[in-house]
Amino acid sequence: MGERSLTFAQAINEAMHLAMEKDPEVLCYGLGVDDPKRIFGTTKGLQEAFGEERVFDMPTSENGMLGIGIGAALNDMKPVMVHQRLDFFLLAMDQLVNAAAKWFYMFGGQRSVPITIRLMLGRGWGQGPTHSQNLQAWFAHIPGLKVVMPATAADAKGLLLASIFDPNPVVFLEHRWLHHQEGNVPAGWQDDVLGKAKVLRTGTDITLVAISYQVVEALRAAEVLQSVGISAEVIDLRTVQPIDWATIEASIAKTGRVLALDTGALTCSVSAEIVARSAEKQFSLLKTAPARIAMPDFPEPTSYGLTKSFHPDARNIVTQACKMCCVTEIEKALNSLTVPEHHDVPGEWFKGPF
Amino acid sequence: MGERSLTFAQAINEAMHLAMEKDPEVLCYGLGVDDPKRIFGTTKGLQEAFGEERVFDMPTSENGMLGIGIGAALNDMKPVMVHQRLDFFLLAMDQLVNAAAKWFYMFGGQRSVPITIRLMLGRGWGQGPTHSQNLQAWFAHIPGLKVVMPATAADAKGLLLASIFDPNPVVFLEHRWLHHQEGNVPAGWQDDVLGKAKVLRTGTDITLVAISYQVVEALRAAEVLQSVGISAEVIDLRTVQPIDWATIEASIAKTGRVLALDTGALTCSVSAEIVARSAEKQFSLLKTAPARIAMPDFPEPTSYGLTKSFHPDARNIVTQACKMCCVTEIEKALNSLTVPEHHDVPGEWFKGPF
Amino acid sequence: MKNSSPETQESAVTFENMNGAYKLSVLKSMLRIRMVEEEIAKRYPQGKMRCPTHLSVGQECVPAVIGTLLSESDLAVSTHRAHAHYLAKGGDLKAMLAEIYGKQSGCCKGRGGSMHLIDEKVGFKGSTAIVGNTIPIGVGLALSQKLRGKNDITVVFLGDGAIEEGVFYEAANFAVVKKLPVLFVCENNLYSVYSPLKVRQPQGRKICDIASTIGLHSQEGDGNIVAETHRVLTTAIDVCRQGQSATFVELHTYRWREHCGPHYDNDIGYRSEAEFLAWKERDPIELYKTQLYKAKILDAEKLQVMIRQLETEIQDAFQFAETSPYPPSEQAYSPVFAQGVNINIAEVANG
Amino acid sequence: MKNSSPETQESAVTFENMNGAYKLSVLKSMLRIRMVEEEIAKRYPQGKMRCPTHLSVGQECVPAVIGTLLSESDLAVSTHRAHAHYLAKGGDLKAMLAEIYGKQSGCCKGRGGSMHLIDEKVGFKGSTAIVGNTIPIGVGLALSQKLRGKNDITVVFLGDGAIEEGVFYEAANFAVVKKLPVLFVCENNLYSVYSPLKVRQPQGRKICDIASTIGLHSQEGDGNIVAETHRVLTTAIDVCRQGQSATFVELHTYRWREHCGPHYDNDIGYRSEAEFLAWKERDPIELYKTQLYKAKILDAEKLQVMIRQLETEIQDAFQFAETSPYPPSEQAYSPVFAQGVNINIAEVANG
Numbered sequence A, B: 001m002g003e004r005s006l007t008f009a010q011a012i013n014e015a016m017h018l019a020m021e022k023d024p025e026v027l028c029y030g031l032g033v034d035d036p037k038r039i040f041g042t043t044k045g046l047q048e049a050f051g052e053e054r055v056f057d058m059p060t061s062e063n064g065m066l067g068i069g070i071g072a073a074l075n076d077m078k079p080v081m082v083h084q085r086l087d088f089f090l091l092a093m094d095q096l097v098n099a100a101a102k103w104f105y106m107f108g109g110q111r112s113v114p115i116t117i118r119l120m121l122g123r124g125w126g127q128g129p130t131h132s133q134n135l136q137a138w139f140a141h142i143p144g145l146k147v148v149m150p151a152t153a154a155d156a157k158g159l160l161l162a163s164i165f166d167p168n169p170v171v172f173l174e175h176r177w178l179h180h181q182e183g184n185v186p187a188g189w190q191d192d193v194l195g196k197a198k199v200l201r202t203g204t205d206i207t208l209v210a211i212s213y214q215v216v217e218a219l220r221a222a223e224v225l226q227s228v229g230i231s232a233e234v235i236d237l238r239t240v241q242p243i244d245w246a247t248i249e250a251s252i253a254k255t256g257r258v259l260a261l262d263t264g265a266l267t268c269s270v271s272a273e274i275v276a277r278s279a280e281k282q283f284s285l286l287k288t289a290p291a292r293i294a295m296p297d298f299p300e301p302t303s304y305g306l307t308k309s310f311h312p313d314a315r316n317i318v319t320q321a322c323k324m325c326c327v328t329e330i331e332k333a334l335n336s337l338t339v340p341e342h343h344d345v346p347g348e349w350f351k352g353p354f
Numbered sequence C, D: 001m002k003n004s005s006p007e008t009q010e011s012a013v014t015f016e017n018m019n020g021a022y023k024l025s026v027l028k029s030m031l032r033i034r035m036v037e038e039e040i041a042k043r044y045p046q047g048k049m050r051c052p053t054h055l056s057v058g059q060e061c062v063p064a065v066i067g068t069l070l071s072e073s074d075l076a077v078s079t080h081r082a083h084a085h086y087l088a089k090g091g092d093l094k095a096m097l098a099e100i101y102g103k104q105s106g107c108c109k110g111r112g113g114s115m116h117l118i119d120e121k122v123g124f125k126g127s128t129a130i131v132g133n134t135i136p137i138g139v140g141l142a143l144s145q146k147l148r149g150k151n152d153i154t155v156v157f158l159g160d161g162a163i164e165e166g167v168f169y170e171a172a173n174f175a176v177v178k179k180l181p182v183l184f185v186c187e188n189n190l191y192s193v194y195s196p197l198k199v200r201q202p203q204g205r206k207i208c209d210i211a212s213t214i215g216l217h218s219q220e221g222d223g224n225i226v227a228e229t230h231r232v233l234t235t236a237i238d239v240c241r242q243g244q245s246a247t248f249v250e251l252h253t254y255r256w257r258e259h260c261g262p263h264y265d266n267d268i269g270y271r272s273e274a275e276f277l278a279w280k281e282r283d284p285i286e287l288y289k290t291q292l293y294k295a296k297i298l299d300a301e302k303l304q305v306m307i308r309q310l311e312t313e314i315q316d317a318f319q320f321a322e323t324s325p326y327p328p329s330e331q332a333y334s335p336v337f338a339q340g341v342n343i344n345i346a347e348v349a350n351g
């Protein structure tokens, strides 16, 4: 199986094609899955290849339409539901939490709900308070949901396939700033599993546990930290429910320092869970206080002016890691980080409006 | 102002009467607020005293009806919405999160949403997976919501008054097993503030940070811990958003040990936040690993057989606290705890069905 | 009775020319539901069924009739008040009672209780405790049936209160857009808990009219009269099964006992004793028995035999439930996730 | 045009006998909206308005007309596509543009952007970006108006897509149950993003019929023709203000430019250029101008003066927006909670 460079969005698209070819019971639906934009290209060609019965648009009825997917899943279909923004999906919490998450356990383990729900997380270009929420902590808090947050193109493909064919409800969270990122992606079918983290960079001084877009920032930070003598291990968590504690613990056992990096608001976040658990279980191994970097406990404002330093990035990671490792050359490290011209776009090619 | 013994439910009822008398713009609505049972007695006499315009039943339309309360609040009314189970309220997350929580910030601080939402948390007598969820962590995770969890009758009254007259949206969480608990409640108006914890018992060896019904268990545990020489400080958090960090930190500075007690599922819980923050900010003061006791990451099963040891209680607290304080007489301590005849009722008077 | 587009002929097989055995089977189903519910009511105060429990006494006609009209490959979902639907669809009585008692042998192994019933073997796909929650799920089942190209239908049981949930409107809209083989069966018993219709829905507005305007083939009828219920349901099922339209029926009926729990509660003030007595006069079982007596299909002896059979079955089932063991408490920590990979097609198609 | 119960007489004041000044004010309002939107479209590609932006070009008639029929104590809420509603209700143009530019002087101090507009001074209570989100909020505003016993009404602007949200059905139901003074104004522009009505709602089912069956006083009309829009809206407002019924109007219209953003997009395939051109033929402004010319209310010079006035106002406003400073980045951490205690009545009534 050769490797090709694909964008994250293309990798998602490839996974969808593979899944729908492999299994006629895979469906794909959601607002815009068959429109000219095809969900940032991720659903391209699906309706042409698999027909209008399996790939369809829907009314703006988020709760009802999730329930309909659940029903289909209870009769052995494997629906993939798509929302262009996670925020719209707040309308569907009853079906998600009271039905999908509980069905398998509550009905005595007889019947699970093999649905996958793709949610895009926004940020930048004035997405603002109701188009940018990163609520992975909500989903992770609910027993019975799997929650997947890929950071690379290869994982986008592998983990989406694993999600679709996982017998449980999976919330699959795609950060919009990852969609255009390129990476090597093996061709053809890929076997991956949910619940395994990946060590993307090994190190001995500090463990950076990152999710989704923060993996990009963590890798940038790790590079720079190297230059001031800090060897950072970067863990890409990949799924936040279940969390791969074994990988995290092994790393902390080695480094004695942990910094959790989140894209969600701080309080009761996934990063809170990682810090809490590390403190509880590995207290005596910790050389310094565990720490986390997450979004501030504020809605995301819209203005270019207000978002300037709103999203913590490699700079914050570098600063915090230096402090934790008692390295004083913070300014030196920061200076070697490149700063994009505009902080609110994933690349200069982005011109809005959405 | 004299003190009388009232139940928690009576205290709520008294607060509602006081609030509605004081301010004609206070409304009270929700399924059953005017029915014969009057929400476990908490809305007794309100419709008789304040009329059908201010106290009203509603259609089973949770999302719409929350939005309607928000609209009224935006025009200076102070609605108190009631749900007999938190679980029903999952239908209303869009209005709660995308409108109520964000309005003040997102519209430039011009207009806040003075609504109070009373949600009952269930447990016992087979409430089961969809009638017993304790989702305070969800609410605490959302910037812009205040989240109140009283544990005593006096606080039920004082904090409900403070919630109703707080200019922000408040989620007010009542544990059903507290409704019948009695306590001294000052008569008449009470001034209280949201965001202040209370030290219910002072101690020097370990800090128990408890919320809602876990305060009852913490106090039981503290009593028993005393008998094996452990002096436990019990903090009743009272509000989980904002959290009164000053009180928690002062206590930990004294005891060097913290055990957080939650009624919600473990992962990404309020107790995770407390442990994480303690580890981050007070690492060097901690004598032992911080810990938490919360619900397991499972839906609550219905069966009497399955719930036997499902809810962590004073026994678990005693065991954990002894371990943290290196006290070995755990058995002795546990033996002095009384065990109720049935584990699934708040008292033997309870005969179902709801 | 209102009959909205697409227009359909009445089903050829009317209730009147069904044979006596069939008619007796409907009676037996009604009696069975009544006797089970009454036995639960009798035993509930013993404190061994420790979960919220909603009885269908007075509402037996609709479930009993529809039960005889569905095949096992048809599917059904229901609500908090599901005992009757579960039994009528062929659900296992023992497993239901054991579930209410919280036992290992229960249909959910004790995890769900009275409000969560399931019997996959007979197509009873589940009842849940959140009002409206199973409505879209039923529509999704119908979607899967349509995609499979089979002739099966899904029945969604719901109450008059559930009509108020936006999810009903959303699910119904989609069912109409896609012409799904779903049949909504609304038992309008006038109340949602203690709330009468008038504080929840505009006075004079009919539920079946809302359904009809949404685009469902929609009818109403007297849900306490077997022949009428049969007529309405056969038409609806025909339309539905032939793929003409998603369908809706509103059947008027009345719950005798309290909303949740075993007692009568006409004394507490939300409804009058007189109203209750008027409906009790219209007991669906008594009305039907009278009809069958008149038609000489039933006589006192046949009835006695039937009742005795049912008594034995029911006592046995309670015995089973009461003597079954509780699940061991560690089973509370049974997996929340199903294991394995869920691939139907063995061949990897690509790559 | 459909007129459901309760029956009402047409408002005495018909559009035809309104005076010329009034008629010109409607034109000016329409032109103002058009010119603002076109100027946004022109400047958006400069990359200084950095937020999702939905324009109302082609849909100016409905907002312009209703704007002239409301008083300042009437309230309104709207959607993602709110510029026109905000302006017509009297919202501050400078504050709106500054908001779209993310400036400190914006109506939300830069926190909301194009989709979140507010002008409390004129009763524009807010627009939000989640489809359907403000619908129940508008009904709640109407509830508060009714409780206060004033004669005010609340207008809820919504699109044809928002009709599909269950919350519309829930909110409308409650408005009917309580006879609230709310007027739903649905601009049916045939699309929700790129999705035509037929994949979302049953073909042949009218939105105003759904509203009518729910119990709203319901009418439809051509939303590109001022006189008709005026007639429909005056009736609706009368019914609403007199407390006879919560009301609904469906007005047919068309969005010219892309769903979100400044461009035309008839080439990308979700709708045809021919469809667009047919609607462009029915440009509400051109149709109205022709009518006014014919009636000799308007002439080329008057129009020129009007346009020049508007140009000056609009250029000034853009100038204001572009030159206003961004909020300092620390303001991102402005309080999420309002301070203080919120007690209207100074006296403690008890204790």
Ligand SMILES: Cc1ncc(C[n+]2csc(CCOP(=O)(O)OP(=O)(O)O)c2C)c(N)n1
Binding pocket: B031, B060, B062, B088, B091, C080, C081, C129, C130, C131, C132, C158, C159, C160, C161, C162, C163, C189, C191, C192, C193, C259
């Ligand atoms: C979303 C939600 N809201 C409220 C409740 C509380 N509740 C339980 S049963 C019920 C009554 C529903 O009435 P209806 O649909 O007419 O069914 P019936 O009880 O009459 O059979 C209500 C409101 C609930 N379970 N779920």
Ligand SMILES: Cc1ncc(C[n+]2csc(CCOP(=O)(O)OP(=O)(O)O)c2C)c(N)n1
Binding pocket: A031, A060, A062, A088, A091, D080, D081, D129, D130, D131, D132, D158, D159, D160, D161, D162, D163, D189, D191, D192, D193, D259
């Ligand atoms: C709950 C929700 N679902 C989906 C979206 C994405 N969305 C934004 S605008 C829009 C179209 C709504 O159509 P309509 O109500 O007809 O308004 P129009 O854009 O035509 O003015 C959609 C689906 C959203 N913002 N909120």
Ligand SMILES: [Mg+2]
Binding pocket: C159, C160, C161, C187, C188, C189, C190, C191, C192, C193
């Ligand atoms: Mg009912």
Ligand SMILES: [Mg+2]
Binding pocket: D159, D160, D161, D187, D188, D189, D190, D191, D192, D193
């Ligand atoms: Mg539209």
